[in-house]
Amino acid sequence: MPMDRDAFIITPAEMSAIDRDAALSGIDSFRLMTSAGMAVAAAALRFYPEALRFVILCGPGNNGGDGYVAAATLCRSGVPTGVYALGDPARLKGDAARAHAEWGRTAESLAQYRPKPGDVVIDALFGAGLSRPVPDEAAVVIRAIKHEDLPVIAVDLPSGVDGRSGQVLGESFHASHTVTFMARKPGHLLMPGRTLCGRLEIFDIGIPERILRIRTAGLCENGPHLWAGHARALDPSAHKFKRGHLAVFSGGPLATGAARLSAMAGLKAGAGLVTLASASAALNVNAAHLTAVMLKEVEDAGALALWLADKRVSAFVLGPGFGDMETARRYALMLSDRALVLDADGITAFKGDPASLFDAYAGGETRLVMTPHDGEFARLFPDIEADPSLSKVDRAIAAARRSHAVIVYKGADTVIASPDGRAAINTNAPPWLATAGSGDTLAGIIGAHLAQGMPAFEAAAAGVWRHGRAGAKAGEGLTAEDLAAAIEPLPAFS
Ligand SMILES: NC(=O)C1=CN([C@@H]2O[C@H](COP(=O)(O)OP(=O)(O)OC[C@H]3O[C@@H](n4cnc5c(N)ncnc54)[C@H](OP(=O)(O)O)[C@@H]3O)[C@@H](O)[C@H]2O)[C@@H](O)CC1
Numbered sequence: 001m002p003m004d005r006d007a008f009i010i011t012p013a014e015m016s017a018i019d020r021d022a023a024l025s026g027i028d029s030f031r032l033m034t035s036a037g038m039a040v041a042a043a044a045l046r047f048y049p050e051a052l053r054f055v056i057l058c059g060p061g062n063n064g065g066d067g068y069v070a071a072a073t074l075c076r077s078g079v080p081t082g083v084y085a086l087g088d089p090a091r092l093k094g095d096a097a098r099a100h101a102e103w104g105r106t107a108e109s110l111a112q113y114r115p116k117p118g119d120v121v122i123d124a125l126f127g128a129g130l131s132r133p134v135p136d137e138a139a140v141v142i143r144a145i146k147h148e149d150l151p152v153i154a155v156d157l158p159s160g161v162d163g164r165s166g167q168v169l170g171e172s173f174h175a176s177h178t179v180t181f182m183a184r185k186p187g188h189l190l191m192p193g194r195t196l197c198g199r200l201e202i203f204d205i206g207i208p209e210r211i212l213r214i215r216t217a218g219l220c221e222n223g224p225h226l227w228a229g230h231a232r233a234l235d236p237s238a239h240k241f242k243r244g245h246l247a248v249f250s251g252g253p254l255a256t257g258a259a260r261l262s263a264m265a266g267l268k269a270g271a272g273l274v275t276l277a278s279a280s281a282a283l284n285v286n287a288a289h290l291t292a293v294m295l296k297e298v299e300d301a302g303a304l305a306l307w308l309a310d311k312r313v314s315a316f317v318l319g320p321g322f323g324d325m326e327t328a329r330r331y332a333l334m335l336s337d338r339a340l341v342l343d344a345d346g347i348t349a350f351k352g353d354p355a356s357l358f359d360a361y362a363g364g365e366t367r368l369v370m371t372p373h374d375g376e377f378a379r380l381f382p383d384i385e386a387d388p389s390l391s392k393v394d395r396a397i398a399a400a401r402r403s404h405a406v407i408v409y410k411g412a413d414t415v416i417a418s419p420d421g422r423a424a425i426n427t428n429a430p431p432w433l434a435t436a437g438s439g440d441t442l443a444g445i446i447g448a449h450l451a452q453g454m455p456a457f458e459a460a461a462a463g464v465w466r467h468g469r470a471g472a473k474a475g476e477g478l479t480a481e482d483l484a485a486a487i488e489p490l491p492a493f494s
């Protein structure tokens with residue numbers, strides 16, 4: 001399925017390259033700015049027809065240029081406006097200088113602005129070009145506007161949000177609406193940027209799609225376009241082994257629930273068979289709870305080695321509730337020529353020696369998927385986690401490259417990354433997925449996809465998306481059991 005235009009995510013650096021490509025192909029950059037500024041003005045009038053005054057705050061770059069175009073458009077439409085500039089407008093360059101000149105009035109200095117009830121703020125201070133914390137002069141005004149609780153329409157990005165990472169640089173607006181151009185930037189989707197944007201509108205200012213596509217290879221929003229090609233409808237002659245056999249390792253007798261959640265999710269997600277592998281101490285408690293999921297006694301590494309002779313067991317989930325770190329390490333290394341989802345304790349088990357895991361899965365097709373939340377990520381990749389220059393996308397890709405694994409870096413803004421540099425940001429997860437056992441369910445869904453023979457990146461991305469969709473379907477107040485029951489068939493999305 002070709003990537004939907006709406007799934008494009010363009011970093012600020014890529015956007016600059018796109019600007020250059022557009023100029024080289026003869027597109028007039030001032031017309032782009034004019035379209036952008038007019039779109040902002042139109043959005044302002046549409047969202048806030050009751051505004052007593054539109055206050056446009058203009059910065060020193062092209063974001064400010066968009067602001068001057070918006071100000072001129074609003075003036076022409078006859079609504080009251082106030083324009084306040086950060087820095088000396090005489091120092092504006094290029095298109096921004098022209099936009100300021102065409103507006104043709106004199107801006108007051110930003111420090112003069114005193115928020116008043118009835119004002120609607122148009123934030124054109126900084127957009128994609130923000131490269132360091134906002135200056136104090138801007139931070140003071142941002143805080144004053146927040147204090148008055150005025151509505152803010154952000155041009156491209158709320159000033160203070162880093163378009164590359166979604167992180168706040170110093171201080172940031174919390175916009176009620178954001179109007180961006182052509183495509184979203186990572187900062188619109190990564191936390192906390194996503195929540196600071198308010199309602200996001202993407203406006204087409206007229207850069208041709210062919211120019212965008214050249215620069216948007218690696219990163220996109222997660223969705224069926226990424227993996228629907230691997231979600232085939234059921235073959236009418238299929239038998240259960242053809243639909244994949246997933247094995248999930250159980251924890252000890254007092255910690256069996258997590259693995260059972262993974263197993264049930266795997267079955268619901270479409271694996272033909274799911275077997276729970278349990279040491280003898282936990283066999284009875286598992287037996288008392290299982291129906292469609294099968295149970296097999298796997299006492300130790302010797303028993304696992306014998307079982308691995310059965311090549312029909314096509315994928316494994318190891319980690320949920322597992323508990324025994326030494327055995328987790330041994331099993332994960334024994335499984336290195338099979339497809340494995342390593343979650344929870346399975347990840348933590350390698351805290352002291354991640355290289356042994358990474359080396360075992362190096363070479364050949366990617367077959368390991370790891371599903372860390374923040375804490376687990378930091379255990380395996382402390383240096384990557386600690387590097388403040390990296391966005392969540394950068395971190396996930398760096399971890400995937402190092403570990404030869406697909407990384408599902410979980411959270412409200414889960415990032416799925418492949419060792420080959422592809423990455424996707426997931427956006428369909430409702431916040432009530434933050435509930436005990438939700439991650440175990442996700443591991444089971446991904447395991448089912450691997451068992452069916454999906455490549456690891458697609459298996460993981462599809463799993464995260466189905467997990468989010470199941471969460472939305474089950475609704476607020478769900479438990480992990482409800483979540484598994486709400487998983488929808490995969491072909492429904494193709
Ligand atoms: N094709 C498109 O996408 C189109 C994009 N368009 C618009 O262009 C915007 C991007 O414009 P932009 O590159 O000029 O960056 P922008 O955000 O205005 O800021 C850069 C300026 O701020 C400065 N500066 C940075 N950080 C600072 C700080 N902390 N404190 C103080 N200064 C700081 C920086 O100076 P310097 O870093 O060089 O000191 C520079 O002067 C984009 O968001 C969109 O609105 C539209 O016009 C239509 C076409």
Ligand SMILES: Nc1ncnc2c1ncn2[C@@H]1O[C@H](COP(=O)(O)OP(=O)(O)O)[C@@H](O)[C@H]1O
Pocket residue numbers: 344373410411412413414429430431432433434435436437438439440441442467
């Ligand atoms: N605020 C949130 N919004 C959306 N999804 C979330 C949020 N918080 C957590 N999640 C998702 O819920 C799951 C929680 O997984 P995890 O932390 O491993 O929980 P557990 O160990 O209890 O199963 C992950 O898929 C994560 O992406």
Ligand SMILES: [K+]
Pocket residue numbers: 063123124125126127154155156157158159
């Ligand atoms: K802005």
